[in-house]
Amino acid sequence: MIGDDVRPATYREIFAVGAFRVLFGSYVLLLIGDTVRMLALAVLVYERTGSPALSALAYVAGFVPQAFGGALLLSLTDRLPVRAAMVGYDLIRCAMALVLAVDVLPVWAVLALLASVGLVSPVAGAARQRTLPELLHGDAYVLGRSVFGVTAGAMQVLGYAVGGVLLALVGPSGALVFAGVVALVSAVVVRFGLPRETAAQGEEAEAGGDGGPAPRPEGTIRATWRVNRELLGDPVVRGLLLAQWVPANLTVAAEGVIVPYAPDHAGLLYGSAAAGMLLGNLLVGRFVRPARRERLVPWLALQLGIPLLFVAASPPVAVTAALFVLSNAGFAYQLGLQRRFLAAVPKAGTGQAMGLAMTGTMTLQGVSMAGAGALAGVFDPGHVIALSGVATIVGTAVVWRMLRPGDVPAAEVAAG
Numbered sequence: 001m002i003g004d005d006v007r008p009a010t011y012r013e014i015f016a017v018g019a020f021r022v023l024f025g026s027y028v029l030l031l032i033g034d035t036v037r038m039l040a041l042a043v044l045v046y047e048r049t050g051s052p053a054l055s056a057l058a059y060v061a062g063f064v065p066q067a068f069g070g071a072l073l074l075s076l077t078d079r080l081p082v083r084a085a086m087v088g089y090d091l092i093r094c095a096m097a098l099v100l101a102v103d104v105l106p107v108w109a110v111l112a113l114l115a116s117v118g119l120v121s122p123v124a125g126a127a128r129q130r131t132l133p134e135l136l137h138g139d140a141y142v143l144g145r146s147v148f149g150v151t152a153g154a155m156q157v158l159g160y161a162v163g164g165v166l167l168a169l170v171g172p173s174g175a176l177v178f179a180g181v182v183a184l185v186s187a188v189v190v191r192f193g194l195p196r197e198t199a200a201q202g203e204e205a206e207a208g209g210d211g212g213p214a215p216r217p218e219g220t221i222r223a224t225w226r227v228n229r230e231l232l233g234d235p236v237v238r239g240l241l242l243a244q245w246v247p248a249n250l251t252v253a254a255e256g257v258i259v260p261y262a263p264d265h266a267g268l269l270y271g272s273a274a275a276g277m278l279l280g281n282l283l284v285g286r287f288v289r290p291a292r293r294e295r296l297v298p299w300l301a302l303q304l305g306i307p308l309l310f311v312a313a314s315p316p317v318a319v320t321a322a323l324f325v326l327s328n329a330g331f332a333y334q335l336g337l338q339r340r341f342l343a344a345v346p347k348a349g350t351g352q353a354m355g356l357a358m359t360g361t362m363t364l365q366g367v368s369m370a371g372a373g374a375l376a377g378v379f380d381p382g383h384v385i386a387l388s389g390v391a392t393i394v395g396t397a398v399v400w401r402m403l404r405p406g407d408v409p410a411a412e413v414a415a416g
Contacts, residue, residue: 146285
């Protein structure tokens, strides 16, 4: 356990690290560029086809393949140098946006291109996450994760605003060119801002530790499956993954029915959900001492579900917005799990472990929201939102023991 006298890290401390500033800047560019690109492409496909279904599919086509990328390619995270992985992904995103801006591909080819890029997305995202604990230590690492959570909500809102302005001024093709340029700028920032690693962690692990010949290299897919099995087979790691996945992904189902619940106020409710997540990460990450933050984890997870129960009463939209803010502030519970998760995973597989957590989140969010959408076709959307609150409370109770703070024994970590 962390002592109560350990003070929270400060923003000044983490932003004093030059490489963290580079990661932060590239993440801001990634979020703005991708948000503009998805919005512009959805509009472009709708203008060409007049199909709302195809437009929606174009908007989310890059997310679904991330599950396959997590199952097939994540071992690359610990084999490739971080800078090379991030720069390569930025250049791929740049090329994709510029090709889409030309608007010559048929819709099926557009979707296939999006899916292909989505397949490698988990590798780049996990590489970014793998770097954080190498740059920031102790509570500074947790605050760094908090900064990324706050930034995600804020930059998505900014990205939609920028995208709307660009669509009005230069149309979807011009907005896609903008997204490509932003990706290129991110590649330049990472290339010249991050230090070049001497070797990837995975390459070091594969080399002969006793000076003898290195074993035969293991294929990427085989290595990914093997390490994923090892991670999920470790009861401590598996429990912490479930603790991160279950409450959060049962709650997010509520966002899948915001449009049918309040079609005229959907923007307000989506914004309220994002604001709640931002506020929770900001307050808990910066102002709550590490030991108390970890003790609050199960109670913050309960906070995700309880406010949603009141939506069943069909309150005024302003009250519903306040309930979404209060609920989503509970997402800060995940900050209290980060130290334990980092301590539990083997060092040589840190990147893949973080990628597995991220991929599972993306996949389960899609399943959860799709399930809520299906239920909204049968039941009142307000009742479905309340039901997601019930499911969150039950899920939190199921993983309560995993949410509670506890030490990860050193011998157990080494064995893992």
